[in-house]
Amino acid sequence: MKKLLTLLTACAFVFALTPVKAQEPETEVCVLEYNEDGTIKNEEEYLKCLEEHSQVVPYGSKENDPKK
Amino acid sequence: MNDLDRQLYVGTILKTIRKNKGITLSDLSKKCNLSIQYISDIENGNKSSKSETLDMIFRSMNILFNFDVEVEKQVTHLFNRMVHAHICLNIKERTELIEKLTSHPDWEFSYAYPIIQLAKYMATIINFRDYTYDYQNNLCEQMFYIFSNSQKSFYLLLKGIYLYVDLKHYKKAKEELFRSISYSPDGIIAGFTYNQLGILERYDCNYYLAMIYQNKAKEILLKNNCFIRNLSVEISIGILLGEQKYYKEMKEQFLRTYESACILNDKETQLNALYNIAFFAMYCKEYEDAIDYANKLIKMNCYLKDCYYILAWVYVEKDDRINAGKYYRSLEKANKHDDYIIDCYEKCLKARINNKDKTYYKTLVDLYKKLNKKGYSFDKVMVLEYIIEYCDHHELFEEGYGYQKELLKILQKNH
Numbered sequence: 001m002k003k004l005l006t007l008l009t010a011c012a013f014v015f016a017l018t019p020v021k022a023q024e025p026e027t028e029v030c031v032l033e034y035n036e037d038g039t040i041k042n043e044e045e046y047l048k049c050l051e052e053h054s055q056v057v058p059y060g061s062k063e064n065d066p067k068k
Numbered sequence: 069m070n071d072l073d074r075q076l077y078v079g080t081i082l083k084t085i086r087k088n089k090g091i092t093l094s095d096l097s098k099k100c101n102l103s104i105q106y107i108s109d110i111e112n113g114n115k116s117s118k119s120e121t122l123d124m125i126f127r128s129m130n131i132l133f134n135f136d137v138e139v140e141k142q143v144t145h146l147f148n149r150m151v152h153a154h155i156c157l158n159i160k161e162r163t164e165l166i167e168k169l170t171s172h173p174d175w176e177f178s179y180a181y182p183i184i185q186l187a188k189y190m191a192t193i194i195n196f197r198d199y200t201y202d203y204q205n206n207l208c209e210q211m212f213y214i215f216s217n218s219q220k221s222f223y224l225l226l227k228g229i230y231l232y233v234d235l236k237h238y239k240k241a242k243e244e245l246f247r248s249i250s251y252s253p254d255g256i257i258a259g260f261t262y263n264q265l266g267i268l269e270r271y272d273c274n275y276y277l278a279m280i281y282q283n284k285a286k287e288i289l290l291k292n293n294c295f296i297r298n299l300s301v302e303i304s305i306g307i308l309l310g311e312q313k314y315y316k317e318m319k320e321q322f323l324r325t326y327e328s329a330c331i332l333n334d335k336e337t338q339l340n341a342l343y344n345i346a347f348f349a350m351y352c353k354e355y356e357d358a359i360d361y362a363n364k365l366i367k368m369n370c371y372l373k374d375c376y377y378i379l380a381w382v383y384v385e386k387d388d389r390i391n392a393g394k395y396y397r398s399l400e401k402a403n404k405h406d407d408y409i410i411d412c413y414e415k416c417l418k419a420r421i422n423n424k425d426k427t428y429y430k431t432l433v434d435l436y437k438k439l440n441k442k443g444y445s446f447d448k449v450m451v452l453e454y455i456i457e458y459c460d461h462h463e464l465f466e467e468g469y470g471y472q473k474e475l476l477k478i479l480q481k482n483h
Contacts, residue, residue: 032415032427038393040422047427050434060447061307061347062340062371064300066229066264067194068157 074179076113077214078122081181083111084210088203089129099128126177134178143169143180147187151222154190155260155289157296166191182211186223193226201230217251224248225261232268242268259288263301270304273445273478275312282308299329299337306341310348311446318348319357339370346378351450355382373402377413384420392421412438416454429458436471445478452478 030049033041040046086096097104107125109115119135126133150165152158169175169187176184189204191197208215208223215223225248232241245268248261266281282305289298302325309318322341329337346361359382362375376399383392396417412435419428436451452475459468 032418034418038397038422040418040424040427043424043427047430050430061310061344062303062374063267063307064303064337064340066233066267068159 075116077179077182079111079113080211080214081179082122082125084207085126085131085177085181086111086129087210088207091129096125096128100125131177134174137179139175140179140183143175143178143183147183148218150187150190151218152256154194155256155297156292156294163196166196170197182208182214183219185211186215186219189223190226193230218255218257221248221252221255221257221261224251225257225264228261228264232264238268238271254288256288256292256294259285259292259294260297261285262288263297263304266301266304266308270308270311271445273311273449275308278308279305295328296332296334299325299332299334302328303337303340303344306344307348310344310351311449313352315348315352315354318352319345339365339368343371343374346375350378350382353385355386358382373399376402377417380417380421381413384417389421392417396421425458425462429455429462432458449475449478 030046031042032046035041086093093104093107096102097107100107102121102125106115110117110122110125123133123135146165146169150162150169153162153165166187169184170191185204185207188197188199189208192199192201192204205227212220212223224244228241228244228248231237231244242265245261245265249258249265252258262281262285266278266285269275269278269281282301285301286298286305289295289301302321306318306321306325309321322345326338326341329335329341342361342365346358346365349355349358349361358378362378362382365371365375376395380392380395380399383389383395396414399414399417412431415431416428416435419425419431432451432455436448436455439448439451452471455471456468456475459465459471
């Protein structure tokens with residue numbers, strides 16, 4: 001019982017000291033892989049992944065920086 | 069400034085400093101041996117007080133207050149010059165002035181305290197100095213009512229820009245920009261503010277309103293001889309024309325802007341103008357111009373990634389797989405996958421080069437879903453147009469009809 005209590009206290013202590021991990025920047029979720037000849041390798045997995053996740057920012061026009 | 073104004077001014081400064089040092093009225097009254105009511109009256113501008121008494125109160129908070137009224141005049145003059153330099157994009161002068169305003173040891177704790185805090189707020193917004201945004205913003209909010217109208221207008225302009233550029237809070241940003249204009253409707257600051265409002269309206273595809281704001285911005289900036297800042301407005305007008313597919317007008321607009329930028333020696337605007345012609349030529353399917361202008365930029369070694377993308381896309385559209393593949397490979401080489409997110413459009417390109425229609429289509433749909441959550445209207449319009457075109461070619465009538473309805477919804481909302 002005493003050992004269990006010590007273990008729980010140690011776990012709580014370690015947990016309290018562990019820094020909260022900063023939020024990761026948005027990264028690529030669905031990766032399109034290619035064969036050496038440039039053809040697509042993983043089309044099926046990629047399409048399946050797209051069903052579950054969303055992707056990002058398109059190209060666009062360029063405007064001068066409003067903070068400049 | 070008359071005596072009553074000065075009374076309110078110094079009271080507000082005292083209150084702001086006390087609160088931000090975390091000192092309560094009760095603590096301060098004990099330290100100075102003055103009643104809480106007396107100090108509260110000074111803070112609210114209801115009681116005048118001799119400089120000796122004020123000095124004693126400030127000293128009890130470890131502050132040596134500079135009572136020289138000339139400091140405030142000098143700082144106000146420099147601040148106004150700095151605002152002018154900022155709006156007119158005179159970066160060198162602005163940098164010198166902001167440096168001076170934020171680092172002079174005898175100026176901060178004086179009657180110029182509110183202006184110095186506003187200068188520090190600006191230094192934070194333009195990433196010139198690393199002050200804490202919330203802290204500086206809080207100080208400005210507390211002293212807002214003793215700012216002059218042009219200072220209020222300038223503060224709200226900066227806040228609006230921060231809200232939409234850093235926080236993506238477009239609605240709140242618009243509100244602050246409108247408030248900014250209400251304090252100084254025809255001043256030089258309003259010229260820049262109208263430009264920002266026009267950009268925000270364009271994000272929602274409110275082209276008519278956006279054009280009105282950009283023209284108003286142009287009128288004010290030219291009246292005040294802010295020619296370089298006006299180039300940003302000219303770029304915004306060109307983008308407005310491009311997004312509405314007024315191809316000829318868009319091209320003329322950017323060519324005029326390019327010439328003006330050459331005369332004014334503004335390199336960034338020159339490049340933006342050329343790039344935007346290439347981009348909108350691609351969008352409007354004027355492929356020869358798109359190729360021509362993208363190549364011009366590549367020769368100048370500018371915007372390589374964006375230009376390779378335009379060229380690859382255009383050659384795919386022209387069914388020239390050899391060139392499309394060539395520019396796609398250049399695009400891959402130009403990308404550093406470890407420090408940026410791969411664009412959906414690049415995946416679309418790759419899919420088309422490989423004749424993977426389904427992947428192309430699904431990636432577009434995925435991009436549209438993502439944009440629906442946080443994108444600009446124009447981006448949605450552009451993606452929807454590609455999706456509808458695909459549905460047309462592949463006789464996906466039901467799906468195509470659904471997307472056409474979505475497109476109509478966006479366009480009808482704003483026109």
